Amino acid sequence: QVQLVESGGGLVQAGGSLRLSCVASGRTFSNYVMGWFRQASGKEREFVAGTSGSGSRTTYAEAVKGRFTISRDNAKNTVYLQMSSLKPEDTAVYYCAADRNHIRVITTATHEYDYWGQGTQVTVSS
Secondary structure, three states: OOOEEEEOOOEEOOOEEEEEEEEOOOOOHHEEEEEEEEOOOOOOOOEEEOOOOOEEEEEOOOOOOEEEEEEEOOOOEEEEEEEOOOOHHHOOOEEEEEEEEOOOOOOOOHHHEEEEEEEEEEEEEE
């Protein structure tokens, strides 16, 4: 069992930046693909970014490419999402998730992820 705890959300003006963190329990963090997802009010949860177990591979949703950066520190069991040039449409609850069945292949489907954090709210004002 893996527990994930996100932090770093908040209120920011458009054009600003935030860094989200997600700390995982357990000893096998580097064996999991990690992803960030978001869910805006009234919408389905969507993939934002993912990283392979080693951190050497990353993938992003088109909507955030060039603005968001995912990274991980396996020594700290932590994955980060650096968000820059934020837009009002980035407003959502952001979740980190762990995929225990993949190490190098980054999946974007929510059902592929086995463990989820409680989420952290990001609000971008115009």
